[in-house]
Amino acid sequence: xxDNTSSASLPGGEQVAVLAQAGTSTVDIxxxxxxxxxxxxxxxxxxxxxxxxxxxxxxNPPQDKLLQIACYITxxxxxxxxxxxxxxxxSRPQSLLSQMDDWCTTTHTSTGLIPRVxxxxxxxxxASNQLLSYIQKYVPEKKTAIMCGNSIHFDKxxxxxxxxxxxxxxxYRVGDVSSIKEFARRWCDEEVLEGLPVKKxxxxxxxxxxxxxxxxxxxxxxLFRGGDFKV
Numbered sequence: 001x002x003d004n005t006s007s008a009s010l011p012g013g014e015q016v017a018v019l020a021q022a023g024t025s026t027v028d029i030x031x032x033x034x035x036x037x038x039x040x041x042x043x044x045x046x047x048x049x050x051x052x053x054x055x056x057x058x059x060n061p062p063q064d065k066l067l068q069i070a071c072y073i074t075x076x077x078x079x080x081x082x083x084x085x086x087x088x089x090x091s092r093p094q095s096l097l098s099q100m101d102d103w104c105t106t107t108h109t110s111t112g113l114i115p116r117v118x119x120x121x122x123x124x125x126x127a128s129n130q131l132l133s134y135i136q137k138y139v140p141e142k143k144t145a146i147m148c149g150n151s152i153h154f155d156k157x158x159x160x161x162x163x164x165x166x167x168x169x170x171x172y173r174v175g176d177v178s179s180i181k182e183f184a185r186r187w188c189d190e191e192v193l194e195g196l197p198v199k200k201x202x203x204x205x206x207x208x209x210x211x212x213x214x215x216x217x218x219x220x221x222x223l224f225r226g227g228d229f230k231v
Contacts, residue, residue: 046076047144050135050170053209054155055113057092057100061161066090066124067108067117069131070205073138073145078217086134087206088127089113091120111204128163135169142168148175150212177216184223192222 051072058064072085097105097114108114122130139145147156147167152174160167184192197214200207 047146047171048076048081048139049074049078049148049175050139050145051148051209051213052152052155052159053149053205053212054158055108055203055205056104056158057096058104059154061158063099064158065092065096066127066158066162067092068113068205069127070209071131071134072209072213073135074213078213078220080213081138085206085209086131088122088130089116089120090124090127091122092117094118107203111202113204124162128165131163132166132169135166139169143171146171146173146175148177148212148216149209150176150178150215152176152178175216177212177219180219180223181215184219188223195222 051074053070054066055068056064056066068087068089070085070087073081075081097108097117100108105114108117135145147170149155153176156167156174181196195218197211197218199211199215202208
């Protein structure tokens with residue numbers, strides 16, 4: 001069967017050959033140049049980052065539930081947009097807390113979270129509305145900011161079940177600081193790992209998420225050359 005050849009123009013003005021055979025079209029990009037790539041919209045993002053840490057009754061939703069949420073928002077270069085952040089403790093019954101395993105019971109007792117949960121009058125719906133309002137104040141455009149934190153997929157999973165409006169406001173991508181750490185453990189020199197900020201691992205949402213931001217700042221400074229490296 002004969003080949004039919006025609007030409008087409010790219011945004012940069014260059015011509016490429018379009019080959020049609022047996023009803024299937026392919027584009028021969030061998031004549032294109034890197035100028036077309038350079039003319040594309042920049043891949044660099046300046047969108048803000050939404051940092052979230054949650055404390056739960058366990059790690060197995062939907063039977064386990066959110067107890068505490070802390071949120072800070074930074075610009076793309078990890079500067080806090082405001083220093084106070086957001087925190088909410090959700091009201092839960094003693095019957096739910098009694099189902100926690102020993103680790104969760106011990107940890108949430110030591111941080112004082114359990115009495116705060118029992119004294120709280122904030123419902124899940126109220127907490128979700130408050131968190132979303134806080135995020136929208138600094139991220140007015142939907143789907144632009146990504147959710148960030150350590151092992152953030154766990155937090156996102158719980159939020160998607162109990163606070164889907166919050167998750168839907170953000171981009172589907174996430175920024176997982178734990179993933180950067182795992183790559184660093186495999187690819188970086190020992191001196192880079194030795195310089196990591198020391199974490200307290202208190203499992204108190206506000207302190208934990210601030211430590212996540214600090215860890216990200218370290219990687220940005222050491223691994224990404226301050227975010228200003230140019231090829």
